[in-house]
Amino acid sequence: MRTYDKLVRDRIPEVIRENDETPVTHTVEGEAYRERLREKLVEEATEFRDDPSAAELGDVLDVVAAIRDAETIDADELQQKRRAKCEERGGFDDGVVLDRVEE
Template identity: 30%
Template sequence: MPIYNKLVRDLIPNVIELDGKRFVTYRLDDQQYITEVNKKMHEELAEYEAAITSDDAIEELADLMELIHSAAKFHGVTVEELETVRAEKAVRRGGFEARIFLVEVEND
């Protein structure tokens, strides 16, 4: 039986069961959960970076968004509250759409 030892989406056990396969899972405590969410974010980011097509990139971005939603909820905010923080920061510091690459800044 392959060993995965990773956080999976909530319906994956159902998918495995429908395939007629046996599996072992357990529920993570808070510290284990946020640790695994963080690991999964890194995994999905690597998959996004490796994506060849825009369709593949979009799939990986959707996975990252799902994890961001989960992390926000874990930290006690809604996605809407997170979006408010993002928007306020964009007003104060801008976004990344201008594609500005800072090379250096003169010292005083």
């Protein structure tokens, strides 16, 4: 028996059954679902850090899209907020690393 206690893609139980195993699942809603999505984002970001592939980055984007939907954040609003922050503080294109701030 393997124990996971984590949010998985919707078809994972079906895939497990196709492998002649029995998945034990439950569903979460509301704040519990949103919390599981936040945990999943960290998991997927860590996997991308360890394997910086298009597939892993796609997983990160899938979770971000699910979070956006669960939090009812409009896609256009999200892009506007992202662009505004880039205009105000810049993006991450130049590779700037802050070592310290001296007074």
